Amino acid sequence: NAGVTQTPKFRVLKTGQSMTLLCAQDMNHEYMYWYRQDPGMGLRLIHYSVGEGTTAKGEVPDGYNVSRLKKQNFLLGLESAAPSQTSVYFCASSYGGSGREGEQFFGPGTRLTVL
């Protein structure tokens, strides 16, 4: 099992450019999440999904869009990148409930720099 994979691993954008980050999981998890990690601020939730075809806003959703067309994939889009979106982005997935609440499996991260 590959677990949670993210592509790309690194990316440099210019202000105003767009891009899509791909997250894939092979554990048949219902729930998927996108976080950003900034120095001294821990991880902050951008968007999440509780199942195929669903998405919801997290703590810091502005400037991002997401889609979950297939259960195993969760895409994060930046339509017009800004320097404030320079960060490390992590995708995670989980079973949801059933006694394993909060047990999330994380990908290796994507380091994004916006110039």
Add this chain to the structure above:
Amino acid sequence: GDSVTQMEGPVTLSEEAFLTINCTYTATGYPSLFWYVQYPGEGLQLLLKATKADDKGSNKGFEATYRKETTSFHLEKGSVQVSDSAVYFCALSGMDSSYKLIFGSGTRLLVRP
């Protein structure tokens, strides 16, 4: 809203020293509590968890006890190793059906030989 506060780092220890990383939380109801660890260049991994008051989570020599009366979940290890050098995150999962995590800011641990 719900929040997690953990001690500022970095924490620098010598090998075999005792480790404590403090974590306190604010939440409504009865959240589940977690410690996640992030090794250099990697994503986060679940280290241990506790789902109700007085539960003790443990893994790889690390322990933490869910203390509702002090709203705390401090991480401890009796004898740290160089391989424990990492960033440690305290987190809670609230009562809503999203099961999303709220993280503390992280504490970097550096263990010297």
